[in-house]
């Protein structure tokens with residue numbers, strides 16, 4: 100049973116998996132169908148050796164993304180400036196939307212963890228807010 104998502108600009112994204120027995124499981128993700136945007140970029144994080152390190156620790160101004168744990172597990176922390184929650188990511192068929200203005204971080208990686216993210220736009224450092232204080236100010240100024 101998954102915890103409900105309580106932060107804004109987020110939701111679970113459930114993908115369909117075809118179980119192929121010993122031949123493996125096939126999972127499909129289609130832009131504008133399974134995720135609510137056209138996919139312009141995919142990136143993945145592999146070979147995490149520093150398992151106690153924290154990644155992310157930023158928000159985006161406009162970018163929409165969906166994050167998946169393709170293998171292993173990690174803990175996803177979400178914070179919309181008001182509400183905060185942690186989600187255990189451990190299924191390649193259940194993603195979490197990281198919409199705009201959502202502070203997020205990833206930690207507690209298992210040794211076999213593989214993370215994949217699909218994004219609505221190309222990489223742009225200008226879209227990042229990397230300081231938590233600036234994130235809170237950005238929310239106050241823009242709402």
Ligand code: TYD
Pocket residue numbers: 140142153154155156157222
């Ligand atoms: P960053 O988004 O800070 O990683 P994380 O949030 O997972 O800790 O990105 C790490 C570095 O990689 C940073 O210097 C920017 C660069 N990068 C790109 O060049 N293109 C990309 O698509 C992404 C996601 C990161």
